[in-house]
Amino acid sequence: MHYKFITIEGNIGAGKTTLASRLAKHYGAKLILEEFADNPFLAKFYARPQQYAFPLELFFMAERYKQLKEMLQTKDLFADKIVSDYLFIKSLLFAKITLSEDEYSLYNKLFDIINPQLLQPDLMVFLNAPIPKLQENIKRRDRSYEQNIPDAYLSSVHDVYMQYIRQHPMRTLMVDTTKVDFMHNPDDFERLLDALEREYTPGVHYFE
Numbered sequence: 001m002h003y004k005f006i007t008i009e010g011n012i013g014a015g016k017t018t019l020a021s022r023l024a025k026h027y028g029a030k031l032i033l034e035e036f037a038d039n040p041f042l043a044k045f046y047a048r049p050q051q052y053a054f055p056l057e058l059f060f061m062a063e064r065y066k067q068l069k070e071m072l073q074t075k076d077l078f079a080d081k082i083v084s085d086y087l088f089i090k091s092l093l094f095a096k097i098t099l100s101e102d103e104y105s106l107y108n109k110l111f112d113i114i115n116p117q118l119l120q121p122d123l124m125v126f127l128n129a130p131i132p133k134l135q136e137n138i139k140r141r142d143r144s145y146e147q148n149i150p151d152a153y154l155s156s157v158h159d160v161y162m163q164y165i166r167q168h169p170m171r172t173l174m175v176d177t178t179k180v181d182f183m184h185n186p187d188d189f190e191r192l193l194d195a196l197e198r199e200y201t202p203g204v205h206y207f208e
């Protein structure tokens with residue numbers, strides 16, 4: 001792999017964790033997975049979004065910061081490759097949807113203090129999936145608190161990611177998940193490995 005640190009991103013249920021795990025195994029890379037199951041506010045948030053959004057977002061930010069900071073301390077900066085299944089900015093993107101304006105502005109201030117301290121990935125692989133496919137994946141994996149996520153929420157998540165990608169020229173490999181299946185089609189996975197050998201300019205590149 002040409003890159004030292006790649007992150008897999010995408011909407012809820014896009015398949016980030018599965019792909020990140022598979023790539024890390026293939027490259028013998030350090031794997032960083034989001035520990036959402038430890039967030040005591042997640043199930044409460046889905047039941048009562050307005051009441052629990054702020055502690056939920058704070059918890060996510062604190063946990064991700066801790067995880068990424070620990071990774072910086074333990075990794076051999078020259079030898080290790082890293083694959084993660086989230087980008088730190090994700091906290092801020094979700095917060096834009098889940099928080100009120102005042103809360104978001106406070107959250108943004110905290111984010112701006114913390115973010116510069118973290119190592120940023122060299123490449124983001126973005127798994128783009130249509131909402132019916134996300135809903136299908138969410139149903140299949142059957143986490144009880146996620147079973148009533150409205151299409152409108154998934155659509156807002158999609159929109160904030162797209163806005164972020166448009167406005168920030170991060171090196172991004174955009175994958176249309178309706179056309180490829182990295183898990184079940186070995187040829188697709190091989191083509192992804194080839195794509196990860198290439199050097200990209202900052203901005204969006206489409207995985208064909």
Ligand SMILES: Nc1ncnc2c1ncn2[C@@H]1O[C@H](COP(=O)(O)OP(=O)(O)OP(=O)(O)O)[C@@H](O)[C@H]1O
Binds near residue numbers: 013014016036056098
């Ligand atoms: N900042 C956040 N604010 C609100 N909810 C969040 C936030 N980050 C994660 N979540 C929720 O936590 C759960 C797990 O998130 P995430 O999208 O990272 O994993 P996932 O859906 O299991 O990913 P994938 O299926 O692509 O591997 C989802 O219900 C998601 O909406």
